Amino acid sequence: MAHIQLLGTGGTIASRGHSTGGAVAVDASSELVDTQYGDVTVSARDVLTIGSYRLDLADLRRIADAVGQALADPGTDGVVVTHGTDTLEETAFLLDLVHTSPKPVVLTGAQRTADSPDADGPRNVAEAVRAAADEHLRGAGVLVCFNGTVRSARGARKVHTTAGSPFGGGTEVAHMVGGQLVVTATPRRYPPLPALPAAFDDIRVEIITAYPGATPDLLDHAVQLGSHAVVLAGTGVGNAGPGFAEAVKRATADGCVVVLSTRAPWGPVVPTYGNGGGIDLVEAGAIPSRDLNPFQARMLTAVLLSQGKPPEEFPEMFETYL
Structure with a gap:
């Protein structure tokens, strides 16, 4: 049975309406997941709870360190990171640059808040968990999973502000068909860069x-x-x-x-x-x-x-x- 660690960083997927009138990231990562998806178990913890438009380089290093720690756990088969869509493409590419493990790292999020009647977060998380646990994606590096499509971090861009499938670019690596993940490509990998030093923050x-x-x-x-x-x-x-x-x-x-x-x-x-x-x-x-x-x-x-x-x-x- 595969085990996936989910790391929450905030974003729309963790946001709800606030008394100020705007949505604010408040939900803990444990509220985003079931403990088990078929034959895959999931544990969740929070790294940050913030809108991704507020992230700085120190925050990105903190996320990268948390991903590195999760990958180093011998009991973990892959990692899912929930993230705001605004700057997900930057974080995904950064994580891919320093990714040294064959275990997949999959970023996902939501276009609609957690308190929306048609919230898309739970489905995106379930599909990201499936991708992170798929043995055919070992060695694929860092990926972006959204609305049934999995693509490489390199080249991925947010191309629509509100659409259910907001990302384009990169290489399509896999997609969902009838509830099953179909792997179609393996991204080219580059030599991993060293872990981010504290100097990165500044x-x-x-x-x-x-x-x-x-x-x-x-x-x-x-x-x-x-x-x-x-x-x-x-x-x-x-x-x-x-x-x-x-x-x-x-x-x-x-x-x-x-x-x-x-x-x-x-x-x-x-x-x-x-x-x-x-x-x-x-x-x-x-x-x-x-x-x-x-x-x-x-x-x-x-x-x-x-x-x-x-x-x-x-x-x-x-x-x-x-």
């Missing part, structure tokens, strides 16, 4: 978006504030307007890493254009994120910088995980 990586009329002032300001890195969410295949190439050059000269991503929801960064476009941004020192979206590129950047390596080693390390 790494500052800003995201700055390019748009018509944008100036590089915010990029300059981020450097002046002591940011360790900036992710530039460029337009299209990775472009930005007048002045950005010069600002990137100033930033990198000051030791601030600049990663070039795209604000487009899908597709890789492919430096193509001059006149201040992606070719000039890379020439100035920006590092293309390829298929990583700005938010997951930010997570990878923060993890790598927290290891204390000199900035000149960053491009090669970053490239390893693309």
Whole structure:
């Protein structure tokens, strides 16, 4: 009989209406689960009880540490993490970067609060437990399970604010058919990074978006504030307007890493254009994120910088995980 540990962190799945008029995360993780799902037993404990829009890097390290402890338990066959959907894609990717165990870690949540008449949390939890216990998903790393679909953490994005299936992207790894989990793919795994050090809590990586009329002032300001890195969410295949190439050059000269991503929801960064476009941004020192979206590129950047390596080693390390 498989045993799964469920770690609660809050989010809509743990939220109920509050006297202030807005939903607030209040439910303990033990209220989200049955103790047994068929031949799978589940134990639950709380790591945090908070809306995921309020998380900081210290909170994410706390979640990662809790997942690591759960995976180290020889009596545990997999881990489920309940999480708010707002920033679930960042936490899932971060956990995947430091995941060293063959045991699956599955993140899930809800689009409707626990006190909704049609709450979706219980079903999502049941399906996530099934995925975490499935022996065919051993070695698959960290996964996102929602509304009958299991996908890889890498590339997953919240693509709809209210839909029952809010996530897209990544690779579909499995789906539910007639109450059974059908495994369809195994994600490519990357070399796991070391456990997050305490320095991770204080790494500052800003995201700055390019748009018509944008100036590089915010990029300059981020450097002046002591940011360790900036992710530039460029337009299209990775472009930005007048002045950005010069600002990137100033930033990198000051030791601030600049990663070039795209604000487009899908597709890789492919430096193509001059006149201040992606070719000039890379020439100035920006590092293309390829298929990583700005938010997951930010997570990878923060993890790598927290290891204390000199900035000149960053491009090669970053490239390893693309």
